[in-house]
Amino acid sequence: MIEMHDVWKTYGNGVSALRGISVKINRGEFVYVVGPSGAGKSTFIKLMYREEKPTKGTIFVNGFNVDRLKDRKIPYMRRQTGVVFQDFKLLPQLTAYENVAFAMEVIGTPSKKMKTRVKEVLELVGLGEKSKHFPNQLSGGEQQRVAVARALVNSPAVIIADEPTGNLDPETSWEIMNLFNKINDQGTTVVMATHNKDIVNTMKRRVIAIEGGQIVRDEQRGVYGYDD
Ligand code: ADP
Numbered sequence: 001m002i003e004m005h006d007v008w009k010t011y012g013n014g015v016s017a018l019r020g021i022s023v024k025i026n027r028g029e030f031v032y033v034v035g036p037s038g039a040g041k042s043t044f045i046k047l048m049y050r051e052e053k054p055t056k057g058t059i060f061v062n063g064f065n066v067d068r069l070k071d072r073k074i075p076y077m078r079r080q081t082g083v084v085f086q087d088f089k090l091l092p093q094l095t096a097y098e099n100v101a102f103a104m105e106v107i108g109t110p111s112k113k114m115k116t117r118v119k120e121v122l123e124l125v126g127l128g129e130k131s132k133h134f135p136n137q138l139s140g141g142e143q144q145r146v147a148v149a150r151a152l153v154n155s156p157a158v159i160i161a162d163e164p165t166g167n168l169d170p171e172t173s174w175e176i177m178n179l180f181n182k183i184n185d186q187g188t189t190v191v192m193a194t195h196n197k198d199i200v201n202t203m204k205r206r207v208i209a210i211e212g213g214q215i216v217r218d219e220q221r222g223v224y225g226y227d228d
């Protein structure tokens with residue numbers, strides 16, 4: 001599903017965020033990416049959906065050679081990769097329904113199919129009743145549910161998330177985590193960078209730890225392993 005070979009990333013300012021990452025993530029896996037601040041987790045995630053390009057190395061995601069992808073092919077790749085952010089990144093002037101529908105509109109989905117599918121994913125994330133609300137009328141947890149619905153609406157094979165519970169209280173974080181579990185149970189691969197020690201230690205999933213731009217630990221039923 002995801003494969004990286006000797007991936008390096010040096011930013012324009014000379015900072016080497018990743019130094020020789022090689023990893024394989026199989027279809028249907030649920031993987032937590034942990035590590036101290038500045039370790040390279042966000043960069044690792046950004047390379048997977050071509051928000052950043054590697055300086056060196058190869059990256060395959062869901063059959064796409066992401067590091068060599070032509071710009072015009074990026075929309076096809078992103079359609080099959082759902083992304084969820086810490087700060088939700090919803091469009092404030094659109095309702096919950098419209099935020100989710102927008103992800104289908106941009107790829108030219110016929111409107112009948114779109115209506116059915118948007119309703120379906122909003123139900124799945126438990127927001128069927130609030131589809132007409134704008135982001136500022138929703139709690140943080142509800143906004144993140146909209147963002148998860150948007151990531152899911154085009155039925156991607158993989159969902160990647162960068163600190164999706166970073167702005168949420170512990171109880172709401174668990175609700176969002178259970179949503180990711182449900183999605184993974186339905187066969188979607190999940191890769192999530194997180195600082196949520198409690199969740200990582202409870203779930204006993206695969207844990208990849210990054211420090212100084214290198215993978216320092218990769219365990220099938222791993223623990224968080226840091227004090228923060
Ligand atoms: P993490 O997500 O683990 O906190 P990041 O991938 O965000 O780590 O950052 C890794 C390193 O790369 C840090 O030293 C950070 O300051 C640097 N970095 C991240 N993004 C950029 C950028 N766009 N330009 C320059 N340096 C960056």
Ligand code: ADP
Nearest residue numbers: 011012013015041042043046052085086087162
């Ligand atoms: P996030 O943490 O939400 O992934 P950042 O806050 O790291 O995003 O990045 C915000 C902007 O600043 C991005 O354009 C990123 O590329 C840039 N950036 C991040 N870290 C650095 C850095 N150390 N030096 C220069 N630019 C950076």
